[in-house]
Amino acid sequence: MTTPDYSKGNEKIVFHLFHAADVDLDSTSDGYIVIHLTVTLEIRNELISALNHLNMMRKEGIINSFIQLRIPCTVYYQTIAQVGNTQAMCRTGFQVDEFPVISEDEYENRWDDADLLIGLPLAGHTNSMSVSIYFNRLSERYETASEFLSGIAQKIYDTMLT
């Protein structure tokens, strides 16, 4: 696996989120939440601010902190039948050049934001997953860790500590 280029800007990432209660990937869900996220400069800067606050809070003895941030993105519900090819599913997100086209059926259940759950990365680790993407609507919770955003957070935090 190649190391992603974190400095490119406006990266497009697609997430597939299963219901938080579904432990297995081949769950019995009817479908899942799809998120199209563009990692804008504003999101990047807010991630830096959030990590600064978490680090400051840690120094004040406020431990195990997580910040939940609402960010603009495209969210829609896709049934298993609509996706057809389950190999396309990816819980940790993958980068694309262009987002997939959303069909009219899928457009019926569409939202304009989701949340990031941001914790402090483990200092010096290369693979700590400290950022998740989270969606809580329809009385259900959907969540998955983001490898890409965790990687950015790790770089920022390691710089902060040096």
Next chain:
Amino acid sequence: MNEKLIIRIESVDERDEYNSVIFLTADNNLVNKVRSVVNSIISLEQPASGIAPVRIDFSVDTLVFEGDYANNELLVDLWDLFGDVVVDKFPELNGEPITARITLSIEKPTESNRKFPQFCAVWLSYRSDNGTYQAPIRFLGDLVERLFADGLVVAQ
């Protein structure tokens, strides 16, 4: 500040009705942490970009009693209230408390979430072998509402 709070906590999984209460002292140390967290929420607001903080979670250590308190008058009253009461002195209870780490969640009060009657700006959650428990902490919730209303805290 050194307020003593008794909080009845309720199982998230309805499968058990295990009784638990938490003794939490809202001293200056805890209140300063709450202020600091509220300050962070306010600082992270970015209205122009559509990015907004929703909630910050953190952990504190406190005393948890698990067991049957059917004969304790104060706790029988508390069972009807669900939430927290402020007492002058923590009551004697049968059994030994355990020191446990609980999570406090501070949520930004908004017009839309205030519409829910059960809304409280501060909730606690506690996880044990018997399940996960949650409860609002009205005392701290009112404090957080006041801090947001004051716009806080720029200089503590």
